[in-house]
Amino acid sequence: MSKKAVKHKVDLTKLPxxxxxxxxELAALAERADKDIDYSDVPPLTAEFWKNAERGKFYKPTKTSTxxxxxxxxxxxxxxxxKGYQSRINAILRREMLESLK
Structure with a gap:
């Protein structure tokens, strides 16, 4: 069975x-103090966690034909x-892009 992706465009300037x-609900949440929020189901993020973190690990950019x-x-x-010369072109360009952003 194939799954068909559904895309929706939202105009953020014309929200209902x-x-x-x-x-x-928003007013009640805004009035709630931070100390009243229950974080017991969320483990604390330690320095060790951030030491091993990777930026963009699950990021998959969209592709544009040009x-x-x-x-x-x-x-x-x-x-x-x-095989894969287009992917190599993309990798070379991405490497240069990331280098220029440093």
């Missing part, structure tokens, strides 16, 4: 108005390394 019930002009010798070199 909140119901009275939703407004009451057309680019690449020197013929560069493309030949990428293709000569076997």
């Amino acid at each position: 108005p909140l119901t009275e019930k939703q407004k009451a 057309t680019i002009r690449i020197d013929s010798d560069v493309l030949a070199w990428l293709r000569s390394q076997g």
Whole structure:
């Protein structure tokens, strides 16, 4: 059985108005003191946890199809390394992008 993805676009500038019930819930939450929140089901995050944490471990960016002009010798070199030359192009560009963001 195949699953079909459903996408919805939401215009954040034109959200439907909140119901009275939703407004009451938000008001009650805003009045609650932080000390009254029950965190017993959430384990504390220790320094050890953050030491082993990885940024973006489960992040999967969306792909966009585009057309680019690449020197013929560069493309030949990428293709000569076997299947997956487009993924290699992406990896090279991502590495450069991340380096420039440091």
